[in-house]
Amino acid sequence: MHFRYDEIIAQISERPTWWFNGVPRYGAFDPAIVGSFEIALVHTECRECRTRYDVAIGPQPPSFASLRDVISFENRLNIGDPPFACAEMGARCSGGYCMTSLEIRVLEFWTKDGRISNAWRRDANWERPLIHANWDSDAPDDEGVWGRILDSDRIEEWSQARRDGDFPTMVAILKEVDCERPSEVAHMVDVERRYQLLRAEISAMRSDRFDEN
Numbered sequence: 213m214h215f216r217y218d219e220i221i222a223q224i225s226e227r228p229t230w231w232f233n234g235v236p237r238y239g240a241f242d243p244a245i246v247g248s249f250e251i252a253l254v255h256t257e258c259r260e261c262r263t264r265y266d267v268a269i270g271p272q273p274p275s276f277a278s279l280r281d282v283i284s285f286e287n288r289l290n291i292g293d294p295p296f297a298c299a300e301m302g303a304r305c306s307g308g309y310c311m312t313s314l315e316i317r318v319l320e321f322w323t324k325d326g327r328i329s330n331a332w333r334r335d336a337n338w339e340r341p342l343i344h345a346n347w348d349s350d351a352p353d354d355e356g357v358w359g360r361i362l363d364s365d366r367i368e369e370w371s372q373a374r375r376d377g378d379f380p381t382m383v384a385i386l387k388e389v390d391c392e393r394p395s396e397v398a399h400m401v402d403v404e405r406r407y408q409l410l411r412a413e414i415s416a417m418r419s420d421r422f423d424e425n
């Protein structure tokens with residue numbers, strides 16, 4: 213759930229044009245305002261009242277995985293809750309602020325390769341429909357590569373490889389389902405597993421040191 217900015221929005225006569233971490237922004241979107249090394253501007257909607265929010269998102273902690281790898285795996289960017297502003301945008305909405313957003317489409321995708329240039333470059337290859345693009349039709353969500361693995365007979369093998377950190381098997385399965393970035397996605401998935409292990413280890417260490425059981 214994001215903070216509310218209702219008293220700020222009420223002071224400004226223009227409607228916000230885009231959002232970042234739940235904060236309303238005014239004027240044209242500019243990746244330099246919020247950028248790290250990648251930024252996507254995403255057409256999202258409140259799941260409850262369908263208010264549209266164009267939300268900017270960059271790589272997320274703790275791993276700061278490339279947005280290209282995240283899209284390549286699940287065809288979504290895990291935007292999370294919508295801005296807490298449906299009422300200010302004129303909608304009657306109950307509870308949408310704590311439901312995850314619908315992710316409709318990447319509107320703009322910007323990258324910066326610091327090794328070559330510090331300038332932002334727009335990459336239309338990643339401007340595409342996302343998981344909930346067909347929300348209004350009977351078509352199922354397009355869960356991308358992850359959906360194709362789920363529907364395949366390799367799902368058990370994938371789950372085992374993921375648990376074991378079996379990088380070659382994950383890469384092979386990702387190639388089989390036509391993943392655009394098989395090595396990078398397998399690496400991202402394995403890094404997520406390692407973070408989970410680290411969190412569990414730290415939690416156990418704390419319990420042990422402070423006798424919190």
Ligand SMILES: [Zn+2]
Pocket residue numbers: 258259260261262263298303304305306308309
């Ligand atoms: Zn809403």
